[in-house]
Every structure is written in structure tokens, then in C-alpha cells.
Amino acid sequence: xxxxxxxHLLTEKQEWLDGKSIGLLTNHTGVDENLTQNITLLxxxxxxxxxFSPEHGLWGAAQDGIKIADTKxxxxxxxxGSEEQTLQVxxxxxxxxxxxxxxxxxxxxLIYDIQDVGARYYTYLGTLLETMKALEWSxxxxxxxxxxxxxxxxxxxxxxxxxxxxxxxxxxxxxPYPIPVRYGMTIGEIARLFHAEQGFNFPxxxxxxxxxHREMWYSDTDLHWIPPSPNMPTLDTATLYPGTCLxxxxxxxxxxxxxxxxxxxxxxxxxxxxxATRLNKHQFPGVLFRxxxxxxxxxxxxxxxxxxxxxxxxxxxxxxPVEVAVRMLGILIDEHPSEFxxxxxxxxxxxxxxxxxxxxxxxxxxxxxxxxxxIDIEQFRVRREPYxxx
Numbered sequence: 309x310x311x312x313x314x315x316h317l318l319t320e321k322q323e324w325l326d327g328k329s330i331g332l333l334t335n336h337t338g339v340d341e342n343l344t345q346n347i348t349l350l351x352x353x354x355x356x357x358x359x360f361s362p363e364h365g366l367w368g369a370a371q372d373g374i375k376i377a378d379t380k381x382x383x384x385x386x387x388x389g390s391e392e393q394t395l396q397v398x399x400x401x402x403x404x405x406x407x408x409x410x411x412x413x414x415x416x417x418l419i420y421d422i423q424d425v426g427a428r429y430y431t432y433l434g435t436l437l438e439t440m441k442a443l444e445w446s447x448x449x450x451x452x453x454x455x456x457x458x459x460x461x462x463x464x465x466x467x468x469x470x471x472x473x474x475x476x477x478x479x480x481x482x483x484p485y486p487i488p489v490r491y492g493m494t495i496g497e498i499a500r501l502f503h504a505e506q507g508f509n510f511p512x513x514x515x516x517x518x519x520x521h522r523e524m525w526y527s528d529t530d531l532h533w534i535p536p537s538p539n540m541p542t543l544d545t546a547t548l549y550p551g552t553c554l555x556x557x558x559x560x561x562x563x564x565x566x567x568x569x570x571x572x573x574x575x576x577x578x579x580x581x582x583x584a585t586r587l588n589k590h591q592f593p594g595v596l597f598r599x600x601x602x603x604x605x606x607x608x609x610x611x612x613x614x615x616x617x618x619x620x621x622x623x624x625x626x627x628x629p630v631e632v633a634v635r636m637l638g639i640l641i642d643e644h645p646s647e648f649x650x651x652x653x654x655x656x657x658x659x660x661x662x663x664x665x666x667x668x669x670x671x672x673x674x675x676x677x678x679x680x681x682x683i684d685i686e687q688f689r690v691r692r693e694p695y696x697x698x
Contacts, residue, residue, distance in 0.1 A: 310519045310529045313458035313496065314338065314346050314421050317515035318353070324456060324513060325354045328416035331453075333360040333400070333439060336368040337423035337534045338458075346421050346458070351383055351393065357414060362422060362435040363401040364537045371538055371606075372564075375402040400435055408442035412453050418443065421458035423536045424495045426465075427550040428474065429658050432536070434484035436495065437502055443510040454511040459496030459697070461529060463546050466492050466522035466698065470550060470630040473684045474660035483660050488681070488688055489630050490550040492522075493696070500695035514697065522698055525624060539569040544621050551633030552619070557655025559648065560640070561614050565604030572602050573636065574616015576609060577647040584617045586639050594626030595619055631678055634664070638674045 317324065330350065332338075338346040350356045359366065365376045376399040383393050398411050412418070420439065422432050436457075443453050471489025479485075491498065496514040503512045526533060526543050535541045540549065545568075552570040555562040563572035574580065580599035587597040597617045604610055617636075621627060641648050650669075656662045667677045 310341065310461065310517065310531055312340055312460060312531075313515035313517055314349065315340050316518060317419070317456065317458055318349055321513075321515055322353075324454075324515075325350075325417060327355075329355050329357045329414055331358040331360060331411070331415040331418040332356060332421065333362070333418060333435070334421045335361055335364065335366055335536075337460075337536050338421040339534065341531065343532060346419075347381070347383065347395075350419075356395065358411065359395050359397040360411070360418075360439075361397055361399055361401070363431045365399070365401075366397055368535070368537060375399075377402055400438070401431070406442075408446065409449065412442065412446050412451060415453050417454045417456060419456045419458060420495070420499070421460075422495070423460050423534065424462065425536055425540060425546045425549060426462040426490060426492070427553065428471075428485075428487055428489050428491065428660070429482040429553055430536075430549075431481050433495075433498065434481040436499060437484045438481075440499070440502055440506070440508060440510075440512075444506075444508045447510055452510060454513065455499075456513045456515055457496045457499045458515045459494050459517045461517065461520050461524065461526060461531070462492065462494050463526035463533075463543060464490070464550070465525050465625070466494065466497075466696075468492055468628070469685050469689060470628060470681075472660050472664060472681050473688065478657055478660050480657050483657055486660075488685060489660070491688070491692070493692060494520075494698070497692070497695050497697055500697075501692060504695065516697055520698055522696075527624065539564055541567075541569070543624070545570050547621060547624055547627055548619055548629050548632075551629030551631070552636075554630075554633050554637065554655065554658055557651050557658050558637075559608070559651065561602075561604055561608040561616070563602075563604075564607035565610060566602050568602075568618065571619050572600060572616065573619070574600065574602060574614040575647070576612055576614055577644060578615045578640070579643060580615040580617060583636075583640060583643060586643075587617065587636065590635060592632050592635070593628065594621060594623040595632060596622055631674075634668070634677060635674045637668055638677075641668055642671075
């Protein structure tokens with residue numbers, strides 16, 4: 309049985325919180341094993357004074373890219389059964405620049421408790437790094453705020469690493485750090501890596517998972533899947549996302565606006581049968597392709613009929629999503645050279661450099677493209693080792 313970091317914190321590490329003013333960076337995924345919200349759990353016993361929310365808001369209701377305003381959170385019962393409590397909710401995805409100095413001035417501890425998906429270009433990872441930078445900056449004003457990361461499983465496992473490293477000149481919220489696309493670490497482990505490699509001095513503590521092992525996927529746990537964002541409805545979505553998210557940087561729909569985001573890929577001009585046939589000939593481990601027709605209700609090609617493929621997972625643990633997506637792109641460019649287009653800035657931001665786009669446009673064999681990542685991946689495997697907890 310898995311015990312989440314938030315449970316470990318509240319049952320075995322209470323001394324980390326006793327008598328302290330607490331801020332909580334979280335969203336709707338911040339629940340315990342029984343689906344009780346962390347806000348409620350903390351409010352019942354400690355001094356919870358402020359909330360912080362990432363992209364999609366505290367309740368995960370906003371679509372991608374929608375700016376979120378600061379708001380208030382009202383709870384009927386506060387500490388020790390007190391009457392209704394109102395907490396300030398600071399949005400970290402809507403105010404630029406965010407006034408960290410004001411938000412941190414009354415806090416002793418900031419807890420990070422959000423379910424991640426294990427891909428570099430998921431903004432919760434960038435939010436963690438920006439928060440850590442703010443905690444470090446706050447020390448310059450003689451305000452030392454501790455950070456506690458309540459660890460959660462990497463839903464796509466803690467072993468496989470895929471994709472190119474981010475180059476520093478492509479740093480953004482969806483590319484916050486020079487790590488591979490799929491990095492195979494829990495959020496607590498990646499926080500340890502950030503803290504050490506950036507030379508941060510603020511105190512960092514990890515409330516560890518119990519019962520989780522590196523080879524485990526989310527389906528191997530007894531935890532309930534809560535969609536971390538509106539377009540991440542299932543574990544299958546999260547499995548494919550490290551690869552098929554690259555289609556965001558093209559004129560091909562990545563399935564937003566359908567019931568199968570990142571599983572349906574297509575555009576009005578694609579020959580779906582030919583694309584599916586060529587893909588299936590590769591016999592990719594763990595996936596099959598089916599020609600489909602779909603009509604997005606929002607995002608790219610809203611209201612237009614698209615032709616493409618549905619990606620079906622036959623063996624979750626065998627899927628190499630970044631490799632699959634690169635080969636999908638290579639075949640599509642070969643089939644539709646005049647229709648296919650990159651949205652250069654966004655694609656390069658996701659890929660972490662312009663190298664992948666350039667290689668695909670040059671017709672470089674996909675085997676060669678994927679092989680170029682191998683040295684970086686092995687170096688990262690060694691680099692991450694000191695920060696692994698499980």
C-alpha cells in the first residue's frame with residue numbers, strides 16, 4: 309500500500325509544522341489516499357495561512373494558457389473546529405511578475421504538494437523551480453522560509469529516461485531546466501536535484517513516499533487517478549504525453565478539444581489510412597495505431613473534420629512515447645511535405661532546442677535522431693543518481 313508524502317508529513321513529521329505559519333502550493337490533486345484534500349487536513353491541525361496555485365488554478369478547471377487571478381478560499385471549519393476561515397489564494401499563473409516578497413513575508417514554511425506527470429514540459433515542474441528561486445531570493449532579505457515537498461509517484465515510472473536535454477537558450481516555463489523530456493524522477497527527487505545543482509541555501513525537506521518503487525507506474529499503486537489538468541484525463545494520456553505533446557508545436561491537432569487529448573492526432577489534410585499503415589509497420593513496442601476521424605470542439609481546427617490516428621496502448625510499460633512521436637513526425641513530413649508545418653518557436657521550446665526540428669526537416673533518419681540523445685541520457689542517469697530516494 310502506498311503512503312503519500314502528505315500523509316507521511318502529517319502523521320510522522322508533524323514537528324516540521326508545529327507552531328509555524330504555513331503556505332501551501334497545491335491544486336485539486338493534493339489529496340491523501342482517501343481523497344481528502346490537503347487543505348482540509350492541514351487546516352484541522354496547523355496554522356495554514358496562505359494558498360498558492362499553479363496553471364489551471366486551485367481546482368484544475370481552467371484550460372491551458374488561461375491566466376488565473378488571485379482569489380479567496382473559504383472553508384467552513386478552521387483549526388481546532390473554529391468557524392469559517394478565509395485564506396488568500398495567490399495565483400502563480402496570472403500575475404507577472406509575481407509579488408513573492410509580499411506573499412512570503414508572514415510564512416515560516418511553504419509546502420509543495422501537486423501531482424506531476426513526469427514530463428519536462430508540464431508547467432508544474434517549472435512552477436516548482438520558480439518557487440524555489442523565490443525562496444532563495446527571500447533569504448537576501450533575511451527571511452528564511454523552509455520548503456517541504458510532499459512527494460508523489462511519477463505516474464509513468466522512475467526508470468525510463470527519454471528525449472533530448474534542454475539547451476539553456478530555450479529555457480521557459482515548459483522547459484525550465486536542462487533535463488531530458490522524460491526524466492524518471494519523483495517531484496521530491498527533482499526538487500533535490502534543483503536544490504543541489506542551483507546551489508540553493510534555503511532549507512529543503514522531502515516528505516517521502518512509502519511503499520513506492522521505481523519500476524511502479526500509477527496503475528501499480530492503489531491510488532485513485534485524478535486528472536492533473538483538464539487535458540490529462542487518464543494514465544494512457546500521461547503515458548503518451550511526453551511524446552505527442554510535441555504536436556502542439558505543429559499545425560497538427562494534438563487532440564485538444566476531444567475526449568482523447570494526446571491520443572488522437574490529426575489534421576484535415578492527412579491521409580489517415582496511409583499514416584496508420586506506415587506506423588503499424590514499425591511494430592512499436594506497446595502501441596497500435598488506428599485511422600480515425602474527429603472534430604475538435606476547441607483549440608486547433610475547432611469545428612473542422614480532422615483525419616489522423618488514434619494511439620492505442622497495448623503494454624504501458626513498453627511504450628517509448630518520445631521515440632514514437634518522433635517517428636510519427638518523420639513519416640508525416642514524408643507523406644505531407646507541402647501541408648505539414650512547424651510552429652517553430654513553440655516546437656523548439658518543447659523540444660529544448662532547434663536541433664530536432666532541423667533534423668526532421670532535413671530528412672535525417674529517425675534512428676539517427678534518437679541515437680543522438682543516448683550520451684546525454686546516460687550522463688543524466690548518472691547525474692540524477694545522488695538525488696534518488698527510492
